[in-house]
Amino acid sequence: MSNHHRPEPESYASMRARALEALLVEKGIITTDSIDAVVQAYEDDIGPRNGARVVARAWVDPQFKARLLADGRAAVAELGLASGQGAELLVVENTADTHNLIVCTLCSCYPAGLLGLPPKWYKDFAYRSRAVIEPRSVLSEFGTELPDQVQVRVWDSTAELRYMVLPERPAGTDGLSEDELVELVSRDSMIGVVKVPSPAGAA
Amino acid sequence: MSNHHRPEPESYASMRARALEALLVEKGIITTDSIDAVVQAYEDDIGPRNGARVVARAWVDPQFKARLLADGRAAVAELGLASGQGAELLVVENTADTHNLIVCTLCSCYPAGLLGLPPKWYKDFAYRSRAVIEPRSVLSEFGTELPDQVQVRVWDSTAELRYMVLPERPAGTDGLSEDELVELVSRDSMIGVVKVPSPAGAA
Amino acid sequence: MSNTIHDMGGMHGFGPVEPEPPGPVFHEAWEGRLWGMRQAVIRSGKLKLRPGENRGIIETMGNAAYLQTPYFERFLRSTIDRMVAHGLFTQAEIDARTAAIQADPAAPLPRTQDPEAAAAARASLANAPWPKPASGEPVFEAGQAVRARNLNWEGHNRLPRYVRGRTGIVERVNGWYVIEDDHAERLGRNPQPVYTVGFDGREIWGPDAEPNLRVYLELWEGYLEPAELGAEAAFGAETEPAAAPEANS
């Protein structure tokens, strides 16, 4: 941290956070390598690729999918994963008739173990305020247009559950392996603001 | 305005307002003396003394009071007054059983013709947000404690009516003239956040 | 705009009320000048705002900006915005004039006289607008139970969030007024009667309402629908120690 490049003058918040770190370390409450370990975990390991692995497995393995929808926490544990925040995991499935969207109107609850840390817009006031009253309008800003007959289900994380959307498997992916499918699945598709597009070149 | 003393550096808002005045005057839309006339009217003539005159008259003249409660606009016109903003005036009477309070939760509607311009706190967020949900708590901050059996009635000015509270005539004022009564009636008592106290020295 | 921060009735988190002793009418000179020029322009007939137009602009400034901007600055901003929109001057003109004053704050402003117009502006302050003529019979009458509709469209309206879906009693049938709602065309006739409707505190705030509280709002006819009065909304229920009669107000 100390020999970090700072092209702009350091913000007050940054100096305050460094003061906090110095104090916690100097008092022996934690060690700097514990902080490093957590930061590195979120930067390298705990990200939307975890969720994508769950989605791809559910696409190729109907039994796993059934277990995933019945008990998300137990099913993702089969892959060595955890929702990471919140006690229970509810996986909600997009179909031709139903589109799911997750939000936390009161703060920023998010299935961090599967999707990593939330994007800035997920924590911003516009998304939090609008997702429950005008989700179609929000989806439209992400380029997702849904016909009226598709039911929109919005899941507001007000307590200890966390949600992940299981997107629809796109057309043109019959010949793909599970690993290839993982590459198709974006963070935003598991929040529910976009669909998973068919791979380039697919019919 | 131009040879006005400015001990502190002038704010942007002030300079912007002066630019607006200059533009309106230079374009001949209004003249500066029209502005002066309005400012002077609110500084010298249109203030809570108008409302106090109405209150004192109602205290000494039961027929006037009956007309005032039935049709506020017509009754204050008898004294050459107008509510000034809003089309109708509803005068609400405090009694031993009932305490009234006026507010505008959405903006700052106020019976300006009778009370002048509203105090800052009337337009501030704390009063606007709290007056309808915890009026007793707000009243308490003004030193007004009401027993539970007194009904609190809060009037939220959401449309074209304006309200004025007719406070209770305090004890110890039997011997006072109408002009002396006028002196007792404060702005805040006609908004409803305080009662009119008995005059100093009264029993 | 509805559902924005200006609709703050019942919110927590704004701190205590800060009473102030009677003091100057205008805390700063420019506030008085702004108030005066606004009144003078409107009374001159050269700025005709449709109902709610000014408020609508203040409500669309953004929630964070609304909370950060003091009252008279919101008023300054909306005044300039509306004058530009109505063609009294251009945005470039007001920006340039502001820059000129910033460059030379001591330069005197023009002063002009028109005693007749000034007297008219002063006199007009007492002339409040009358209600519009009635164009039919009111739908509701005093004493009737009504429910405030649950309307959540965007655009300016005058139906606070805290009362939507709540049932109350018509206290008073007032005059007819143009409805200040961007969706007025969907709310029936225009103008329409405005009713003063009284709501029991528990009907609005639930079991934790302060004791013996009634809240009265003025609501246009289109904001209301007929209702049955439920137990919670019933006035003078026996849990209140001494409910006052409705007669006096």
Added chain:
Amino acid sequence: MSNTIHDMGGMHGFGPVEPEPPGPVFHEAWEGRLWGMRQAVIRSGKLKLRPGENRGIIETMGNAAYLQTPYFERFLRSTIDRMVAHGLFTQAEIDARTAAIQADPAAPLPRTQDPEAAAAARASLANAPWPKPASGEPVFEAGQAVRARNLNWEGHNRLPRYVRGRTGIVERVNGWYVIEDDHAERLGRNPQPVYTVGFDGREIWGPDAEPNLRVYLELWEGYLEPAELGAEAAFGAETEPAAAPEANS
């Protein structure tokens, strides 16, 4: 605190959502360090927050401040506040340390090692808390109509304004959790079951709701009361073109 600006579901006036392409996990280095030290301290067992405590602090910072303060700065503020409150250090210590860094921003910070603790902190990230053991039977069951209570007390709660007084259907009975409400003692047993409850968009937002919308919330048992499902709240009403069955989620 309830009814403060953090409870923003259904508000207008916050502008458009601004999507961003995948980028760095932390936009600024200090955000990552803060996140890391917060997790490390909690996982070390040296900071035991009661449920909702951190959120409660963020909610009492004042509505204007909340809207002006970016997410990680709110998080920084509440973290320091809670650590001071729990005696990890004093306000004077953190202020002095900040001043020292402001005076010499280039001075290196201490670095310490404890590989075992670091590995434990990393490993603990996957260990989410389990629900509390059940201590009785849930009052409600899946498929049952319930109404969210209209609670307006001050203090932290997890019952959004937009759903209070609305009727929905229990979708799912979840585990038992300590209720994160400053008035938990008035809401029955603790811990208590949390229900996922689905509400029709029109029940919450009225006739202007977007078509074919359901909103699901997790609500502690004490936030709910039994209800009859009215016409507006009925799922799959005939005005919806193709209401999907409830089975799958």
